[in-house]
Amino acid sequence: MTNLFEGKNVIVQGVTGAHGSFQTKAMVAAGTNVVAGTTPGKAGQLVEGIKVYDTVKDIQQDHTVDTSVIFVPARFAKGAILEAIAAEIPLVICITENIPVHDMLVVHQKIQGSKSTLLGPNSPGALLPGINKLGIIPANMSLTGNAAIVSRSGTLTYETMAGLTEKGIGQKYVIGIGGDVIHGMGYIECLQLFQNDPAVDKIILIGEIGGQEEIAAADYIQQSVTKPVFAYIAGHHAPIGVQLGHAGAILGSAAESASAKTQKLATSGALTANSITNLVKLVVEYQPL
Amino acid sequence: MKLLEHESKTLLSNSNIPVPASFLVTKYNPILPETPIVLKSQVPTGGRGKAGGIIIVEEINNLQPSIQALFNLEIKGFIPQTLLAEEKLNIAKELYISVLIDRASSSIQLIAHIDGGIEVEDNVNFKTWSLANPDFDAIGQELADYYQLPGQTFALQDLIQNLYKCFIKNDATLIEINPLVLTADEKLIAGDCKMTLDDAAAFRHDWNFEDKPVEANFVTINPTGNIATIANGAGLAMATVDAAFEAGLQPANFLDIGGGATTETLLKAFNRIVEYKNLQAIVINIFAGITRADEVAKAIVAAKEQIHNLPPLFIRLAGTNQAAAVQILTDKGIVIMPNLESCLVAAKEVVHD
Numbered sequence: 010m011t012n013l014f015e016g017k018n019v020i021v022q023g024v025t026g027a028h029g030s031f032q033t034k035a036m037v038a039a040g041t042n043v044v045a046g047t048t049p050g051k052a053g054q055l056v057e058g059i060k061v062y063d064t065v066k067d068i069q070q071d072h073t074v075d076t077s078v079i080f081v082p083a084r085f086a087k088g089a090i091l092e093a094i095a096a097e098i099p100l101v102i103c104i105t106e107n108i109p110v111h112d113m114l115v116v117h118q119k120i121q122g123s124k125s126t127l128l129g130p131n132s133p134g135a136l137l138p139g140i141n142k143l144g145i146i147p148a149n150m151s152l153t154g155n156a157a158i159v160s161r162s163g164t165l166t167y168e169t170m171a172g173l174t175e176k177g178i179g180q181k182y183v184i185g186i187g188g189d190v191i192h193g194m195g196y197i198e199c200l201q202l203f204q205n206d207p208a209v210d211k212i213i214l215i216g217e218i219g220g221q222e223e224i225a226a227a228d229y230i231q232q233s234v235t236k237p238v239f240a241y242i243a244g245h246h247a248p249i250g251v252q253l254g255h256a257g258a259i260l261g262s263a264a265e266s267a268s269a270k271t272q273k274l275a276t277s278g279a280l281t282a283n284s285i286t287n288l289v290k291l292v293v294e295y296q297p298l
Numbered sequence: 299m300k301l302l303e304h305e306s307k308t309l310l311s312n313s314n315i316p317v318p319a320s321f322l323v324t325k326y327n328p329i330l331p332e333t334p335i336v337l338k339s340q341v342p343t344g345g346r347g348k349a350g351g352i353i354i355v356e357e358i359n360n361l362q363p364s365i366q367a368l369f370n371l372e373i374k375g376f377i378p379q380t381l382l383a384e385e386k387l388n389i390a391k392e393l394y395i396s397v398l399i400d401r402a403s404s405s406i407q408l409i410a411h412i413d414g415g416i417e418v419e420d421n422v423n424f425k426t427w428s429l430a431n432p433d434f435d436a437i438g439q440e441l442a443d444y445y446q447l448p449g450q451t452f453a454l455q456d457l458i459q460n461l462y463k464c465f466i467k468n469d470a471t472l473i474e475i476n477p478l479v480l481t482a483d484e485k486l487i488a489g490d491c492k493m494t495l496d497d498a499a500a501f502r503h504d505w506n507f508e509d510k511p512v513e514a515n516f517v518t519i520n521p522t523g524n525i526a527t528i529a530n531g532a533g534l535a536m537a538t539v540d541a542a543f544e545a546g547l548q549p550a551n552f553l554d555i556g557g558g559a560t561t562e563t564l565l566k567a568f569n570r571i572v573e574y575k576n577l578q579a580i581v582i583n584i585f586a587g588i589t590r591a592d593e594v595a596k597a598i599v600a601a602k603e604q605i606h607n608l609p610p611l612f613i614r615l616a617g618t619n620q621a622a623a624v625q626i627l628t629d630k631g632i633v634i635m636p637n638l639e640s641c642l643v644a645a646k647e648v649v650h651d
Contacts, residue, residue, distance in 0.1 A: 028588070083498060083501075084501050084502070107498040108498060109469055109496050109498045109499035109502075110399055110469075110471055110496050110498065110499075111466065111469050111496065111499065112499075113404075114399070114404070114405065114406065117404045117405070118430065133587060145587050145588065146587075147587060147617055147618065150616075150617075160533065161533065162531055162532060162533020162534065162537075163531050163533070163587055164529070164530055164531030164533060164534035164585045164587065165531065165533030165534045165537050166533075167585045167587060167617065168534055168537065168585050168638075171585070171616065172637070175637075188532060188533070190399060190401045191399070191401070191404045215533070217532070217533055217536065218536070220401050220402075221401075221402055222401075241537075243533050243536035243537045243540060244536040244539075244540070245539075245540045245543065246519055246539050246540060246543055246549070247519075247536065247552070248517065248519060267540075283540060283544055284537065284540045284541040284543075284544040285537040285540070285541055285638070286541055286544075286637075286638060286639045287544065
């Protein structure tokens, strides 16, 4: 398979739940090839015409699986992710939020050296307009094209995508890496994907206060990314030491502030904005040299 | 969830980590401790010592007045419900030790410093060890060498193993023992402890701790700000505040109404927002994914009807069930703006200094 996100055979773990079934319907409507789903003890049921199995292994008797999208409730999510890893599914996307961080520590250890790549948890998933909708990013706000968006925040991802769509700038990738402290794919893996995909001509990176990931991403941009990168870090006016919303967004030190990260990205060659509206303007008005 | 000192120490003690002999003093508890004793205000914030929240009582005559003083002392907005009365330790040395989750390496980390006590933030060169697949004997040995306490090697090996077990067993995200006291008779005792537990793991514990305000989703940035903000998702909420500043407005608050926001939670938020004395407009920026836009629209209508001193609302509401939301609001004559930018431009028109 050439591209991790373009695998055709998709399954949904936790397909019979409220979110699972609602979002599966939306994925199918957007053209995603959902071949099956799981909910333990509910084998034989149908959800949106899709066959339900007890386990991922059972599905693999009938189908090759490229990607699993997980909607399993938080207390069972660790088990679901580990099941997908054990089944060697190439791409595992976990939408579930509020998974205990100690559970994610276990997942993090298991994923090292495995055959799977994890996106999330607490992620809206990935949307490749016209190709694949793997998660909950609303497809009706997207447009096919050549921009690639990566972000830690779900709603901010939608906001940026909708802003670009409104101005006629389509997207090849819209990826939310999730707001949790311990998570799978990060900015660097996404930047690498975007840099290596000839269909991508511009990259939009959205970050937040807290943590060091955007700093490492800036170093990577400087060393390895030749395509134009547009960046915005949310939280310029966040008070120090106060958690803003999800656990990832807590401003611990000056180096983790929005202004420090913005400056670092700017000196690494990214074009930066101080607000989301200005970010969209920056992309629209960009003239290649 | 951040625990109070006495709650943290109970969990330490349950994991065989030595803590000072102690009991709790409440306003209704007539049992008076014997002197000398250390009285410590139990408030969920740092900087307590500097604020006068710890009193060492040597004379029995000073006991009652000290207890009263501490119950009346507000520390960073908190008034204690309880005091911790502890034996006075004979301190030979104050060290620092903590266990936390390191996001860069996605693993548990042990952090130590030879100088503990107050103003530990000013220290440099903290020693760190990864506790992914830890060898406690080796780490304890290194820690004893670092603390220059070779005679405490076994005690430190035990301590870090127990600390790790305590961290795992309680779904902790932070355990900080500062100071870790070495007493004159060469015992290691946890002098003070801060502990944070993972709220997401509450389902598998039988937690029963004092209620503390959880404010992650509603934060006041500037109590005299001229506009309030409401958004969904931490990122979008921060971005809304940033954009308001860029537009020359002064946002009073950050508010993330989160995923499954209901009419009730939104009304609560509106009621808090209207307390800002200089408030002249409210900007609402919702991009519904899991949230349903029509639910938010209903809450806005309810707020308009129930809260009489509501300033003008500038609303952007997009995403899931948007059409239904537009219908609900337009039926009541409430306007929806096409995007955040237009909300801010319109808000700027009505706001004056």
